[in-house]
Structure formats: structure tokens, C-alpha cells
Amino acid sequence: MSEIPSAIKQDFRNAKKLEWWTLGWMGSVVVVMYFTMGASQAMKTALFEDVLSLVPAMTFLVSAHLEPRAPTEKFPYGFLRANSLAFLGSSVVLTFLGLFLAYTNGMGLMKGEHPTVGPVTMFGETIWLGWLMIAALVYSVVPPVILGRLKQPIAQRISDKVLYTDSLMQKADWQTGLAGIAGIVGIGLGLWWADSLAALLISISIVKDGITATRSASAELLDGAPRRLEGSGVSEEAVRLQDRLQQRWPEGRIRLRESGRYILASVDGIETPGEIPRAEELMDPGRSWRLGRLSFTPHGKEDPAHHR
């Protein structure tokens, strides 16, 4: 199971390529935003969000490097959950940073701070920095929205939570850009509160991303039933697998959990049958790779959770 299944190898390669593209494009966005942000809180918060958007891409690439590694003596089940662990850590950081930014921007709004966005001289012309900020924000929206759209179908095919959450966050990035632009236009129109208000909205969107990602990552680490990529409900694919297993062994207790992108199924209270069905018979067409393990536990040998 440590090798990437051949059915998803090409998608997996494409996903890695897209994440490298993400690092490159979003890196350029971060540089452009950094040099134009000035004293705008909305720009600063949008810059934070852009820096944070590099984290899922890095998490994916690091775990994509670890996942195919063979199990070792100390890690006999391999490194399938490396991405879940890294993702949980980064999503908790995302949530707290979002809360911190929301607090800072909320305070800025209450104190009535007037942001100064002054002039900048380019090619001998003095122009208002706000125009450059708006141009930078427009640029900051384009790469993530395209990349997010390209990643989403791949994430569904390879059942990758990190990639999926990353694609959702990127697809929603236009809202950050729009909020930032509204903040800058607000400053231009003499509405000092527009900038802090836009920054507050962006911070709230960071908190929302963080909570979504934390819920998604923690369910797997608690051996929860396989979740849908979107939302926190149990995946339909897992429900169908559970039904098929239950039909075959009506007297057994079926439990499913997730390990990385794979589903691990256990049938408790049943001796290992002589003939075990193939994964193709149990899973949906083209999805057999996802059944990572099917195990049987005879009556009386179940783990402690079974008796509760």
C-alpha cells in the first residue's frame, strides 16, 4: 500500500505539478503584495492570507514525498497519514492566526485609525499608491482561482483532503481580492473605516478556512468514518462499501476508518472467510484502489472500542 496505486498515479503526478505551480505563482503574488501593501490593513491581511495559502501546497508536497516510502521498523504502517498530521498542525495555526488578525483589525476599527496611503513616484510620475494596490489585488486573485479550479477535480479523484481544502480556499480567493479592493477604493473615497472593515472580513475568512481544515484533519486522526471531501458528513462511497460488506456478512459488525486517502475496513465477530472478495467487487467502478485493507476479527478478539 506504500506505493501510489497505478489508477491514480497520473493524477497524483498532476497534483504535484499543480502544487509546484501554486508555490511559484503564489510566491510571485506575495512579492507583489509585499511591495505595494503600504499602510493598508486590508492589504496586509490579504498578504497574510496569500502567505498562508502556501502552507497546504507545501504540506501536500512534503507528504507526497513521504507517502510512497516503504514502511520501516519504527513505522510499520508506512507514512500514509503524514499529510493528516501536517495538515492538522497547519490548520490550527491558520485558525489562531486568523483570530489574531480579526482581533487586531477589530481593534483598529474601534480605535478609528485613519490609514495613510500616500503617493509613489514611478517613471517620473507621482501616482497614488492605492491604484498600484488595486492592480496588485487584481493580480493576486487570478492565479489562485485558476489553480483552485484545476485542482478540485483531481483532489476528488485521488481523495486528497489537503488538496481539496487547498482548492476550495483558492477558489474563494476572489472574495479576499474583492474585499481588499473595496477597502482601498474606500480609502480613496475618504472612508477611513473601509480598510479596517475589509481587513476584518478577510481575517474572518481565514478563521473560517482554518476551522474547515481543522475539522477535516482531526476526523481522520480520531479514526472517524471516512468523510466526504466537502463538509463533515460521512462519504457516500464509504456508506456503499459498508452496505456491501454488511450484505455479505450480516452477522458481523462493520467499521470503516480512513488512513490518508485509503479506507480501512474491519468486519468484527467473523472468522476470516476462505474466499475474500476482491476490492473491485466491493468498491465503486474505478475506485478499488481506495480500499486499503479488509480485516476480520473473530468473536471475542475485538478491540476495546467494540465493547462500548
Place this chain on the structure above:
Amino acid sequence: MISSLSGGAHRLFSIVLPSFALSLGACSIPRDPSGTMDRVEQSGTLRLGVIEGAEMNEASRRTLARVLDRTGSRPETQRGDSEVVLARLKKGEIDLVYGELAMDSPWSREVAFSAPQGLLAKAPKSEPVPRFAVMNGENGWLMLVSEASK
């Protein structure tokens, strides 16, 4: 994309977008939230604070003359200690301050500094150099002073 919007949203866009564009075009951007430029133009008086000990160099005099010309105003000068003058600027009791101010001074966060006046080489952040200061957030006013500094 607009054609795919519902009737209500379409109407909203057809009203909001042109009026937004009109409001952007009608007024000069950026504007001042505390209305410094409007006040100077309407009253015809520019309340200028000069920090004690600072003498205006040629570039600063030229900048000030252009600002007065563009706003059609006359200066009403008051001199004082930097703490007093800058505190009054922060409160909006003065429109413009002239003095020798270092970029890393704590006042750089409380008020907005213009570019150095009449210096060709970039001055170190810790070095006090001749410059103007305006109230924080008065972006239109700061733009006018900066354009006049060219």
C-alpha cells in the same frame, strides 16, 4: 455574465455600477476623511505649523508656494516645539507642519511624512531631514503636497 443575472440583480448592477463609476470620476481620488483640503480651499487659510529651529530651504519654500497656489490660500504660521506642533496636527488643529524630522521618529506613525525636501541622496532613516507632515489618513492632501514637491 451580467445577462445571466436575475432581473433584480441586473437592475441593481445597472444602477450601482454607473453611479459608482460616476462617483469615482466626479471627485478626485484619493479624498481626505477629515476634509483638510476642502477646508483649506474653502477658508482660504492654510494653518502652517513650523517646528522651532527649522528654517525653510529653497525646495520647501517652492513646495509651500505651489500648495498655496493650488489651494488658493494664504498661510497662517505658528511656531512651536515639535511635540506641541505635531500633537496639534494630529488633532486636526493645524493643516501642515514643516520641520526636520527623522523617518524612524515615533511621530512617523502618528502623522504622515512627505518625502524629504531638496535632498538628492537618500537620507538615513535616523537622520532628521527637512520635510512636511500632514494628519494621518489625509491622503488627498498628502498627494497634493507630494505633487507640489516635485
